[in-house]
Amino acid sequence: MSTNNDQVNDYFANVEDPGERDRLIKLDGFMTDAMGGIFPEMQFHGGERVFDAACGPGGWAIRLARAWPSVQSVGIDISNHMIAYANGYVEAGVRNASFLVGNIKGRLPFEDASFDAVNARFLETFMRPQDWHGFLAECHRILKPGGTIRLTESEATISPLSPNFEKMTFLFVKAMKCLGIGYSQHGMWNTAMLQPHLRDAGYEQIKYRATAIDSSYGTAYHESVYLSYYYGGKAVVPFYEEHGMLEPGDDVKETYRLALQEMRDPSFVGLGYALTCWGRKPMTV
Numbered sequence: 482m483s484t485n486n487d488q489v490n491d492y493f494a495n496v497e498d499p500g501e502r503d504r505l506i507k508l509d510g511f512m513t514d515a516m517g518g519i520f521p522e523m524q525f526h527g528g529e530r531v532f533d534a535a536c537g538p539g540g541w542a543i544r545l546a547r548a549w550p551s552v553q554s555v556g557i558d559i560s561n562h563m564i565a566y567a568n569g570y571v572e573a574g575v576r577n578a579s580f581l582v583g584n585i586k587g588r589l590p591f592e593d594a595s596f597d598a599v600n601a602r603f604l605e606t607f608m609r610p611q612d613w614h615g616f617l618a619e620c621h622r623i624l625k626p627g628g629t630i631r632l633t634e635s636e637a638t639i640s641p642l643s644p645n646f647e648k649m650t651f652l653f654v655k656a657m658k659c660l661g662i663g664y665s666q667h668g669m670w671n672t673a674m675l676q677p678h679l680r681d682a683g684y685e686q687i688k689y690r691a692t693a694i695d696s697s698y699g700t701a702y703h704e705s706v707y708l709s710y711y712y713g714g715k716a717v718v719p720f721y722e723e724h725g726m727l728e729p730g731d732d733v734k735e736t737y738r739l740a741l742q743e744m745r746d747p748s749f750v751g752l753g754y755a756l757t758c759w760g761r762k763p764m765t766v
C-alpha cells in the first residue's frame with residue numbers, strides 16, 4: 482500500500498517513514514521486556530542461527546545477538562529504511578547479526594534446514610488469513626528438524642473510560658478489515674488463530690502464553706504505549722481519509738488529538754494483550 486521501494490507492500494503505514502521506525506523501536510523495547518526477555522522459550526547452547534521475520538529496525542535481533550555472541554541473528558524486513566537502520570548496529574560492531582530487505586510473503590532467501598529458530602512478532606497488520614499458510618510452510622522448510630518457531634500477535638487495547646481513544650481503536654480495526662486483515666466479521670482476533678495455524682502447518686509440541694500490557698496512566702509501559710499511539714495514529718489518519726472510512730461529521734484529526742489527551746489524563750485505563758505461541762518442527766518429517 483504505502484512504500485517507496487520496489488517491494489509489493491500492504492502495510493498500513495509508510496514503512497520508509499522515520500516516525501514508523503521510532504514507533505517500532507519503542508514497541509520492541511517494552512514488548513520484549515513484557516514477554517519475559519528475548520527468547521525464554523528457546524534453550525541456547527551456542528552456534529544457533531535464528532531468523533527474525535519482518536524484523537523492523539532490528540531491535541529484537543540485535544538484542545539477541547548481543548546476549549549470545551555465538552548465535553547468528555538474521556532479520557528480513559520489506560523496508561529499506563528499517564534495514565538500513567538495523568545494519569547501522571552491524572556496522573557499529575554487532576557482527577553476528579545481519580539484515581536483508583525482502584518480502585516474507587514469498588520464498589525466503591535461505592537454504593532448507595538452515596535455522597534453529599524463527600521468530601515473528603506483530604505480523605498482524607499486513608498478513609491476511611490466506612498469507613499464513615505459505616509463510617509457515619517456508620519457515621518449516623528453512624528450520625532444522627527439531628527447530629523452534631515462535632509467533633507473537635496482539636489485539637486492540639481496551640480503554641473503557643476514554644471515548645476518543647476507543648474510537649481510534651475501532652477505526653484501526655475497521656481499517657484492517659478493509660485491507661482484508663483479521664478473522665472475525667468485525668476484524669482482528671489474530672491471536673486465536675496462531676495455534677491452529679501452527680498445527681495445520683505441521684508443527685508439534687505447541688504451547689502458548691499470554692502477556693498483559695497495562696498502559697494505564699502511571700504504569701511502566703504508559704509512556705512507550707503513548708509514543709507508539711502517537712506515531713501510529715499519525716500514520717493511520719490519512720488512511721481513513723483516503724479510504725472514505727469516516728462517517729459524515731467525523732473529524733478524525735480532532736479524535737486523534739483528544740485520544741492522546743485522554744491518555745495523558747490520570748484516569749486513563751488501557752489494557753492490551755499479546756499471545757506468544759511456539760512449536761517445533763518434527764525431528765522426522
Ligand SMILES: C[S@@+](CC[C@H](N)C(=O)[O-])C[C@H]1O[C@@H](n2cnc3c(N)ncnc32)[C@H](O)[C@@H]1O
Nearest residue numbers: 492496509535536537558559560584585602603
Ligand atoms: C509492527 S512491525 C513489527 C516489527 C518487529 N517484528 C517487532 O516486533 O518489533 C511490522 C514490520 O513488518 C514490516 N513488513 C510489512 N510487510 C512486510 C512484508 N510483506 N515482508 C516483510 N516485512 C514486512 C514493516 O516494514 C514493519 O517493520
